[in-house]
Amino acid sequence: MNPLQTNKRRVGIVGTGHRGTGTWGRDALAHCGGHMAIVGLSDCNGKRLHAAAANLPEDAVVTTDLDGMLETAKPHTLVVTTRDDTHADIIVKALEAGIDVITEKPMATTAADCRRILEAEKRTGRRVDVAFNYRFAPTSLKIRDLVASGRIGTVTSVDFHWYLDTRHGADYFRRWHAYKRHSGSLFVHKATHHFDLLNWFLDSDPVRVFAQGDLRKYGRNGPFRGERCTGCAHAGECEFFFDMQKDPWLVDLYEEASAEDGYVRDACVYREDIDIYDTMTAAIRYANGVQVSYSLNAYMPIEGYHLAFNGTHGRIEIRMYEAQAFDAPVGRDEILVLGTDRSVERITVEHGPGGHFGGDPLLHRSLYDPEAVDPMGQRAGARAGALSVLTGVAATRSAETGLPVEILSLLEKG
Ligand SMILES: NC(=O)c1ccc[n+]([C@@H]2O[C@H](COP(=O)([O-])OP(=O)(O)OC[C@H]3O[C@@H](n4cnc5c(N)ncnc54)[C@H](O)[C@@H]3O)[C@@H](O)[C@H]2O)c1
CATH class of the missing domain: 3.40.50.720 (NAD(P)-binding Rossmann-like Domain)
Known part of the structure; x- marks a missing residue:
């Protein structure tokens, strides 16, 4: 055709x-x-x-x-x-x-x-x-709905802690993501998802951030290093050894192609020139007065997040289990809605089929199906894209300078 x-x-x-x-x-x-x-x-x-x-x-x-x-x-x-x-x-x-x-x-x-x-x-x-x-994952939609419902009164603060395990987290240190000049740091590359969720959940703009970042596990912290996992002399002793040659999809897309531009899929996570952080915290203030306490760690024994909204009349909390060595719910999340009157409601949300807990297929439909409707404002435009990036840019700048950074002013000037 x-x-x-x-x-x-x-x-x-x-x-x-x-x-x-x-x-x-x-x-x-x-x-x-x-x-x-x-x-x-x-x-x-x-x-x-x-x-x-x-x-x-x-x-x-x-x-x-x-x-x-x-x-x-x-x-x-x-x-x-x-x-x-x-x-x-x-x-x-x-x-x-x-x-x-x-x-x-x-x-x-x-x-x-x-x-x-x-x-x-x-x-x-x-x-x-x-x-x-992530906006399209069923659990995110339920959280948005609960926060907007006023069930916990006025939201005053949020605890948001995201954990990347040594499989997923390490992957950001194998490639271009490991350099601020290419990814903006994980405060931008990865946290853009989390900052966007916060902006959408809270329906408000972030105004100021104070952040800290360190590189504690990868890069120059490594006990030894090579160029890449394939053929590495340390393969037997390295906790991050990654055998991409066992994955035909990765070999197909990356191995032969690397001859053209030197971009290898399994570069050493202990490269000395890695300049992004693997340990990050940020305190963010929103236009509506909400205070957020955020962290991102990239070498954990668990994958997932802890998220809680604290309000004048209660708390909404969720511990999202994505990968861990202990038994935890699979294929569903539990949201707790706790009232200051001691009331407790447990809400179970099933994950959807497809990538990102059902988010990817729903995102595709919202973008391509002409009949798609968007009552919860899940489709995100350039302003939303900018605000989440700017929070990450401001957090990186704050981590570098030790000073708080105004986020909205970055919309007007560098
Ligand atoms: N939403 C999510 O959950 C999610 C998940 C993974 C990746 N991503 C994003 O998707 C994008 C791609 O990620 P990936 O893991 O596939 O990366 P990748 O490195 O595997 O693929 C990027 C491709 O872009 C090509 N490229 C780079 N610069 C180019 C240019 N100027 N012109 C044309 N081609 C160019 C590279 O050759 C490569 O083939 C990134 O922005 C990443 O942040 C999003």
Whole structure:
């Protein structure tokens, strides 16, 4: 089929790594193939691009030249799944070409890039959607509903602690995420999800942050180091040894492609030049007076989060179990609603099918199904994308300087 002749929403993807090829390629077609067609694929790495194309529809325009892809495939929507620091240039280019954008989080990694995107969206009249899939997890929706219901009175403070285990957390230290210049640090790359959830749950803007960050486990803290896990002399003794050669999907997408640009999927987590933090805390103040106590740790024996809203009449709390060595609920979460009158309600929420506890398929439907409705405001635009990035940028700056940083002023200046 000629890709220009489809009646469905024409979608181009730039950045055909794991997320672009898997979530936004293969999975989006499975969820929404009746509404959208992938008409173009682009990536600066030609080998990865062609490995990805072999997994996706044969009739897409496949080229390393993004301008050429936009011109030939004429997408209505460009999905941006490249490295974080490259999002802004690509988003602005697409908007200026009259194309709507769905970008992976974080929308950008600097305040200046957030401002450029907001300005381009306004100037061109096109739309940017930011792929905050956690908003679409059924548990998140229930929490949003409970917080908005007033059940615990006025929310005054939030405790939010996110734990990455040594499998998932280590993965951020194997690749480009490990450098602030590419990811903005985990305060931006990872916490953008968490800060966006807070903004959405609280329906308010973050105004000020005071944060601390340290690198305590990875990078220069390692007892030894090599270049990459494949062929490493320390494989037998390293707690982070990762045998990517056992995963045909990773080999297919990354191993041969690394010959083209030197980007290996299993670089040593103990590289001495790693400059992001693995241990982070932040105190955030919101425009509505809510105080948030946040932390992110990337080398835990558990994966998941603790979240609690403290209010004038009670507390909503959840301990989300994602991966741990002890028995815990599987496939569902329990939310406790506790009143200052000693009342206790236990609410069970089942996870949905698909990635991110059911968030990924619902996000795809909300973006591609023309009949989709959005009563809870789950779709996130460029302002939401910017606010969560700016909290992370401000937290990183605060950790570097030891001073509190005003968040909203970053919307106006660097
Ligand atoms: N929402 C989520 O839960 C979630 C999960 C994972 C990743 N992500 C985001 O998705 C994006 C992709 O992540 P990934 O793990 O697939 O990364 P990746 O490194 O595996 O893939 C990125 C691809 O982009 C290409 N690329 C880099 N710069 C480019 C440029 N300027 N032009 C064209 N191509 C370029 C690379 O060659 C690579 O193929 C990132 O922004 C990441 O933060 C989001």
